[in-house]
Amino acid sequence: MTILDQQSSDSLPPENGLAIINSKAPFSSSHGKDALDIALIFGSFEQKISLFFQGDGVYQLINNQDGTLLSIKDYLKTFSAFEFYDIEDIYVCQQSLSNRQLGEDFHISDVQVLASIEFGAALNRHQHVLRF
């Protein structure tokens, strides 16, 4: 119940800006790269942008991956440039990590691991949502 109480007190005022939900594994489709391109453009236009990783999307944050082994341009390396684009709000779903038996070993810092209900509440604070 404490989380629920917290949520209701945290829910106002709403943040503006865009949330992007990443729900796909990094190298089996171009969704992750397509989402990254949007994030960087919003960042360079100084628009507020937050990134959410959920489902297989959490694999995009896991450390020690190398897309070049699959002849894929390793766009995950670009994640380390987020701070230069003022992309600071990066959330990952704890349930998605534990379902996949993944630890919190990420290749970028300042990732916030949130329980499902907090993850949803954080998402709710955004005006716009895109999902990839």
Next chain:
Amino acid sequence: MKTLAVVITTPPYSPLTATAIAYVEAALVADISIVGVFFYQDGVMHANKDINIASDEYQAIAQWQRLHQTYQLPLHICITAAEKRGIACDSIDNEKINEVFTVSGLGELVEITTKALRLVQF
């Protein structure tokens, strides 16, 4: 005033397209101002003149054309996504592109998103 931006990431042969078009038209009829429709990922295929869908199936492209002509609905395609899919945008007359679509970049997505109260993706 109610403002809406729409992002289409599904191709013209996807059943979601019919839903998107019905949604967009319902919004227009309800006097909601649509700042723009942005076509990204496989959505850019809507602008490909060479797409030919069997005549007894849903004609998504003809519907976009109709919405554009009836309501002056702005339709933007992402140039990078289009060129990746063989829809060349670099020639002067953009001969592969259906003329109701405007060749744009992701900057346009920023533009319409910041102008709209709501953003809906199909």
